[in-house]
Amino acid sequence: MLQSSSLSKSFGKLKALDQVSVTMQAGQAVSLIGPNGSGKTTFIKCLLGLVIPDAGVLTLHNKAILGTWNYRRHIGYMPQIGRYPDHMRVGQVFDMIREIRGAGQHDFDDDLIKAYEVDKFAHKAMRTLSGGTRQKVSACLAFLFDPEVLILDEPTAGLDPLASEILKEKVLAEKGKGKLILVTSHILSDLEELTTDVLYIMDGKVQFYQPIAQLKSRTGEEKLNRALASIMRQEAH
């Protein structure tokens, strides 16, 4: 469904992505893991067209997407830090994004809007919201248009435990509907719950891309964090 071949991007001397080739299918939930600055966010930004790669091809449903814009209607994106115009009210942000991309769409997915009781703070200005509440807004927007691909960048960071549980349940429900989900996080227990595969990126290169179950059996560990640690130890030797 989503395919990247030999995707490369450098920022000056730094190779943020180096020949990244992966194929992802609908129904997969992929954890994007790697140390800080390993190229995870650059990879996500390439998918969204925010960063323009130096070389390589990206396809969605076998159509090249680099340099085009309309494919983004199939993607829901929850950024790591959601910042919005200071003076806009929460309700207006929803209206705006609906107006921009909801043309012709009638059935919006407002599960999260209901679960987070957005109506209660819809009249507040964005600048008065706490970081966690803004994350809730970002989450609602990502799921609102029922997209085929969901990209969540550190989704649970900043959310309170209850909100975080609600979001995780929603992600699992969407996964069940056969969507492609990409999650980055440093909280491995969350990823273990949510995802089916691990894509480990380091220094811009794909170190491995495997189903979690396979990863566990390969290392003989029962927990994802232990399995990863054991692999990293092997790599180091």
Add this chain to the structure above:
Amino acid sequence: MFRIVKYVLYDILQNRMVIGYTLFLLAVSFGLFNLSGEATKGMVSLLNIILIVTPLVSIIFSTIHFYNATEFIELLAAQPIRRSVLIWSEFLGLAGALTLAVSIGIGIPVILFAPNATGITLMLVAVALSVSFVAIALLASVLTRDKARGIGVALLLWFYFALLYDALVLFLMFSFADYPLEKAMLAFIALNPIDLGRVLVLLQMDISALMGYTGALFREFLGTGWGIAFAALVLSAWALIPILLAVRVFRKKDL
């Protein structure tokens, strides 16, 4: 595109800085017209303030707004819309808001105290300068990643157009005083929108005789219909060229 402009404009209009700027212009305009007693005198003082203040506020406000909207622009860029639509919307929103501020802050006093050709020219020059400097600010902002550096570049550009350029032209005039520079002066003022604006307004007043032979040449050229058309064209170019370049850069920019 206008769907996005609407929200950008709405956000800017609520900003205290724009409201403060409008009130400041209103206060200065009313003050100068009342203090000078005579409309023409008030107009000259107002002209000098407008030529300094409108470019400065436009370029600084636009730069700060653009950098503060970085994450928001990123969010919109991840939606199914063209990059060019996004940057054009920012431009139209900023230019629209500042035009509104100038129209109220300068337009109302001008209508009340000096409803004549000079007043209208002054008003239009203020609008044209605001729009040009929004475009210049956006070009500087898309070219520099760092906020502090971006604001620094904006200030330097303002300093160049508002102060340094005149000093350079004066220096040239003195260095080449033995040569006829009148025609060259026409080219020189076209290369700075602030100077062009100043000459346009001064020509509407009766004091252009004070500008000597060069002033007479300006009057002869810019006083005609063709001259006005030329000035309008140059002023639009000062808005269009920077914004078109900014769109070009922004389309390929890594956000």
